[in-house]
Amino acid sequence: MIKLESVKKTYRMGKVEVEALRGVDLLVESGEFVAIMGASGSGKSTLMNIIGCLDVPTSGRYFLDGTDVAALDDDQLAIIRNRKIGFVFQSFNLIPRTTALHNVEMPLIYAGASNRRPRALEALEAVGLSNRADHQPTELSGGQQQRAAIARALVTNPAILLADEPTGNLDSSSSVEIMKLLIQLNQEQARTIVLITHERDIAAFAKRTVELRDGLILSDERRAA
Amino acid sequence: MNIFEALRVAFAGLLANRLRSSLTMLGILIGVAAVILLVAVGNGAGVQINNQIQALGANVIFVYPSNAKGAGGVSQGFGTSQTLTMADVDAINSHQQDPDVVAAIPIAQSGGQITFANQNYFAPTTGTTVDFPQVRDYQIAEGSFFTQDDVAAQHRVVVIGQTVVTNLFGTTDPVGQTIKINRQSFRVVGVFAAKGGTGFGSQDNVVVAPISSVWAYLSGGRGKNVSQIVASASSANTVTQAETEITAILLQRHQISDPAQADFQLQSQQDILTQANSIATALTLVLGAIAGISLVVGGIGIMNIMLVTVTERTREIGIRKAIGARWRDVLLQFLIEAMFLSGLGGALGIALGAALAYEAPHIPAIASSSFPPPVVSIPSVLLAFGVSVGIGLFFGIYPANRAARLHPIEALRHE
Numbered sequence: 001m002i003k004l005e006s007v008k009k010t011y012r013m014g015k016v017e018v019e020a021l022r023g024v025d026l027l028v029e030s031g032e033f034v035a036i037m038g039a040s041g042s043g044k045s046t047l048m049n050i051i052g053c054l055d056v057p058t059s060g061r062y063f064l065d066g067t068d069v070a071a072l073d074d075d076q077l078a079i080i081r082n083r084k085i086g087f088v089f090q091s092f093n094l095i096p097r098t099t100a101l102h103n104v105e106m107p108l109i110y111a112g113a114s115n116r117r118p119r120a121l122e123a124l125e126a127v128g129l130s131n132r133a134d135h136q137p138t139e140l141s142g143g144q145q146q147r148a149a150i151a152r153a154l155v156t157n158p159a160i161l162l163a164d165e166p167t168g169n170l171d172s173s174s175s176v177e178i179m180k181l182l183i184q185l186n187q188e189q190a191r192t193i194v195l196i197t198h199e200r201d202i203a204a205f206a207k208r209t210v211e212l213r214d215g216l217i218l219s220d221e222r223r224a225a
Numbered sequence: 226m227n228i229f230e231a232l233r234v235a236f237a238g239l240l241a242n243r244l245r246s247s248l249t250m251l252g253i254l255i256g257v258a259a260v261i262l263l264v265a266v267g268n269g270a271g272v273q274i275n276n277q278i279q280a281l282g283a284n285v286i287f288v289y290p291s292n293a294k295g296a297g298g299v300s301q302g303f304g305t306s307q308t309l310t311m312a313d314v315d316a317i318n319s320h321q322q323d324p325d326v327v328a329a330i331p332i333a334q335s336g337g338q339i340t341f342a343n344q345n346y347f348a349p350t351t352g353t354t355v356d357f358p359q360v361r362d363y364q365i366a367e368g369s370f371f372t373q374d375d376v377a378a379q380h381r382v383v384v385i386g387q388t389v390v391t392n393l394f395g396t397t398d399p400v401g402q403t404i405k406i407n408r409q410s411f412r413v414v415g416v417f418a419a420k421g422g423t424g425f426g427s428q429d430n431v432v433v434a435p436i437s438s439v440w441a442y443l444s445g446g447r448g449k450n451v452s453q454i455v456a457s458a459s460s461a462n463t464v465t466q467a468e469t470e471i472t473a474i475l476l477q478r479h480q481i482s483d484p485a486q487a488d489f490q491l492q493s494q495q496d497i498l499t500q501a502n503s504i505a506t507a508l509t510l511v512l513g514a515i516a517g518i519s520l521v522v523g524g525i526g527i528m529n530i531m532l533v534t535v536t537e538r539t540r541e542i543g544i545r546k547a548i549g550a551r552w553r554d555v556l557l558q559f560l561i562e563a564m565f566l567s568g569l570g571g572a573l574g575i576a577l578g579a580a581l582a583y584e585a586p587h588i589p590a591i592a593s594s595s596f597p598p599p600v601v602s603i604p605s606v607l608l609a610f611g612v613s614v615g616i617g618l619f620f621g622i623y624p625a626n627r628a629a630r631l632h633p634i635e636a637l638r639h640e
Contacts, residue, residue: 054547054633075551082549093544093637097241109230110549152548 001159001192002028002051007060009046009215020046022215023060028160028194033186035195035203038212045164047212048196052085052162053077065159082111086153090165092145094137100124100148101133107156123151127181143174150181160192161185167202179205228561235562238534246566249530252523253570253616254577257609259516261578265599267512271505273597277428278497284461285360286468287492288313288454288475308479308488309451311436314354316474317456323470325463328356329456333436335443337407339393346392350383350406350432352439358417360457368400368415375414376435381442384415386431406432409442464493513605517612523570524616531563531624542628543636556629563621564614571613575606 009021020043028034038044049055050062053069056077062069065084072080087093094103104120113119124130127147137145146166153161163182167175183205185191195206203209211218239246290308309331317329333352338345357363358370371382383404390399399413411434420428440449458467468491475489476482535542542555582599585591 049634052547054637075553078546078549078551081547087547089637093540093547095541095544097237106545107548109227110545110551110554112227156549 001030001032001065002026002194003061003063004050005061005063007047007050007057007062009043009050009055010058019215021050021057024212024215024217026210026217028192030159030192031186031190032208033183033193033195033206034208034210035197035206036210036212037197037200037203038218039198041214042212043215044196044198044212046215048162048164048194051160051194052087053080078110082107083156084159086150086156086158086161088146088149088153088161088163088166090168092137092142092149092169094145094148094152096137099134099136100129100140100151103137103148104152104155107152111156113156120151120155123155124148126154126185127151141174142170143177146170146174146178147181150178150185154185154191160194162194162196164196165198166195167197167199175202231557231561232565234558235565238538238562239565242534245530249526249566250570250573252526253520253567253613254523254574256516256520256523257571257574257613258578258581259519260513260609260612261575261601261605262581262599263512263516264509264605265578265582265601266597267505267509268600268602268605269597270508271502272600274501274505275498278494278501284458284464284467285494286456286458286464286471288456288471289490289492290452291488291490307450307452309454311449311451313475313478314451314454316478317454317471322474323467325459325467325470327457327459328360329454329471330354330356330360331436331451332453332455333439333444333450334452335407335439337432337443339389339404339406339432341393341399341402341404344393344395346389348386348389348430348432350434350439350443352434352436352443354436357433360455363420364418366416366418367398368413370415371433371435376437379437379441380435381409381411381438382414383411383432383434384417385413385433386417386427386429387419388427388430389432390416406434407443411438461495464495468493520612520616524567524620527563527567527617528620528624530566531559531621532627534562535559535624535628538628539631539636539639542631543633543639546631546633547637552629554629555631556625559625559628560618560621563625564617567617567620568610568614571610574613575609578609579606 004024004026006023006025007021008019008023011018011020024047036044036047046055050057053064056070056072060070064080067080069077069080094100095106101117101120101124104123105116108116108119121130121133124133127150129144129147129151132140132144132148137148140148161182166182167178170178179202182193182195186193195203197203208220208222210220288309311331314329314331317323317326320326330353335350335352336347337350339348354376355370355373358365365384368384370384371380374380375382383406385399393399393404394402399416402413403410404413405411417429417431444450456467456471458464472484472487472491476484476487479488481487545555579601582601586598
C-alpha cells in the first residue's frame with residue numbers, strides 16, 4: 001500500500017542545507033493503523049507531507065498503491081491526493097463560510113464526480129454528523145468539525161486516511177471520541193490509517209507505532225489487537 | 226471544477242466581504258457609466274451637427290474663393306481673395322454647360338446692427354438673388370420673398386428669419402414694418418418659416434436682401450463683391466457631376482488651364498457632412514478615452530483587492546490543493562471572482578450611464594441650454610460590457626496565478 005525506499009528530504013534554508021529525512025524505509029500494508037511518533041524536528045511532518053503527496057522526496061522512491069509518486073508533477077500530485085489520500089488536520093481546515101455538507105462535497109467537485117450530494121451525506125452519516133450537514137464550521141464544536149473533516153477525507157473512498165495530530169486542538173473527551181471513530185473506521189471498513197502524533201497515549205490507539213528521531217526511524221513496534 | 230461551482234464559490238467569497246466587494250465594483254461601475262455617458266454625449270453632438278447640416282438644404286454646393294497667395298506664395302487664409310463675380314453666377318445659371326445644376330445664387334455678407342423702434346439686434350445681412358429660398362430650402366411663412374424687380378432696382382427690402390422676428394418685433398407683425406440696418410432703412414416684405422436647429426450658426430438668425438441693395442447701401446463702397454456662390458444640384462446623385470460642371474465653367478471663365486491653380490474651391494453638402502462626422506467621431510473617441518482611464522483605474526482596484534483576497538485566503542487555497550484542486554481549478558476560481566466583480570460592476574455601470582443619458586434632457590438646466598441630448602449607442606454598451614469583463618480577466622490573471630501557484634504545504638501553514 002505505502003512503500004518508502006530510502007527516502008531522503010533536504011531543505012535549503014538560506015545557505016544551510018537541512019536534512020529532514022535521512023533515509024527512511026517504511027512499508028504499510030492495506031488495512032493497517034499506524035502511528036508515527038516523534039518530537040518536533042524529528043522529521044515526522046516532512047514524512048507526512050511526502051506520504052500525503054504534498055511534497056516529493058529529494059531522493060529515494062515512494063510507491064503509493066503501486067504508483068511511483070516521486071516523479072509526478074504538481075497537477076498529477078493533486079489528482080493522486082484527490083483520489084488516494086484523505087487528509088485530517090490538527091486544525092480541522094474546513095473551508096469557512098461553507099456548510100459541512102459542501103465541505104464534504106468539495107473533493108468530489110475537484111474529482112468531477114457525479115452523484116455528489118448523496119455521497120457527501122453518506123460520508124457525514126458514517127461519522128455521525130448527518131444532523132449537522134447544513135451548519136457552517138463556526139456553528140460546530142471542535143469535535144464536530146473534526147468529524148466533518150474526517151467525512152471529507154473519506155468521501156472519495158481513498159486508499160489511506162492521513163491524520164496529522166487529529167486530536168491536537170481537542171479536549172480529552174472529544175479526543176477519545178475522534179480516536180474511537182478512527183478505530184471504528186479501521187476495523188469496520190478496513191481503512192488504512194496513518195496517524196501522526198507526538199502524544200504517546202494517542203499513539204496507543206494504533207496497532208503499530210513507528211518512532212522517528214533526527215530523520216531516521218528509531219523504532220517500529222507492533223501490538224496485538 | 227465546473228463553471229457553476231466556480232461561480233458559486235466566487236459569489237460566496239464576494240458575499241463574505243460585501244463592503245469591500247461593493248467598493249471594488251463601484252470603481253468599475255463609475256468607469257463604465259462614464260464611458261457610456263460621455264460616448265452618448267459625443268454621439269448626441271454628432272447627431273445634432275448632422276441634423277443642422279441637413280437643414281442647410283439638400284444637394285447644395287458651395288463655391289468659395291480659394292486662399293489668396295501673397296508675394297512669395299504665402300497663403301493668406303481661407304476666402305481672403307475676391308475672385309467670384311456676379312458674371313460667374315450668371316454663367317452657371319445660363320445652364321448651357323451644366324444640365325445638373327438647378328440654380329445658383331451669389332452671397333454677399335454684411336454684418337450690421339439692426340434696429341426697430343427701441344429694439345436693436347445683431348444679425349448678418351445676406352445679399353442674394355430671387356432663387357435663395359429654392360437653393361437654400363427656405364419656406365416663406367408670411368408676406369413674400371423679394372422679386373427680380375427689387376434686385377434690378379436696388380429696392381430696400383428684406384426678408385427675415387424667426388430668430389430676428391422674436392428679438393426685434395416681439396408680438397408686432399413685422400411685414401410692412403421698416404427696420405434700420407446700419408442706419409439704412411429697409412422694409413420687411415416677408416418672414417421665413419422656422420428651419421429649426423439651435424446653436425451653431427442658426428438657420429433662423431438671417432436677414433436676406435437683394436444683393437444689389439447690399440452692394441449699394443451696406444457694403445461700405447467695397448465694390449460688387451461676391452463672397453460665395455451657392456448652387457443646388459438636381460438631386461443627391463448628381464452633386465458630383467454638378468460640381469464637375471461648375472468647376473469647368475469657372476476654370477474657363479477665369480482662364481485657368483491647370484485645375485490645381487484654381488482661384489476658387491467647391492464644397493458640397495456631402496463634404497461638410499463627412500468632415501463633421503469625422504470631427505464628431507474624434508470627439509466621441511476623445512471623450513471615451515478620457516472615461517476609459519477611469520476604467521483602467523477601476524481595474525487596478527480589482528487587482529489590488531484580488532491580491533488582498535488571495536493573501537487572506539491562502540490557507541483556504543492550501544486546503545483546496547490538499548484535497549485535490551489543481552492549478553487550473555484555483556486559477557479559474559479567482560479569475561471568475563475577478564470577472565464577476567468587473568462584469569457585475571460593468572452591467573450596473575451601463576444601467577447607470579444609460580439612465581443618466583436618458584434623464585439628462587429632462588434636467589431643467591440642461592433642457593434650457595442648447596446642450597445636445599446624449600444618444601446611447603448599442604455598440605458602446607456592448608463594448609463597455611466586454612471591456613469591463615476583459616478588465617476583470619486582465620487584472621485578475623496575476624492574483625489568480627499567484628494563488629494557483631501557491632505551494633500546498635506553505636499555504637496550509639499560513640495563519
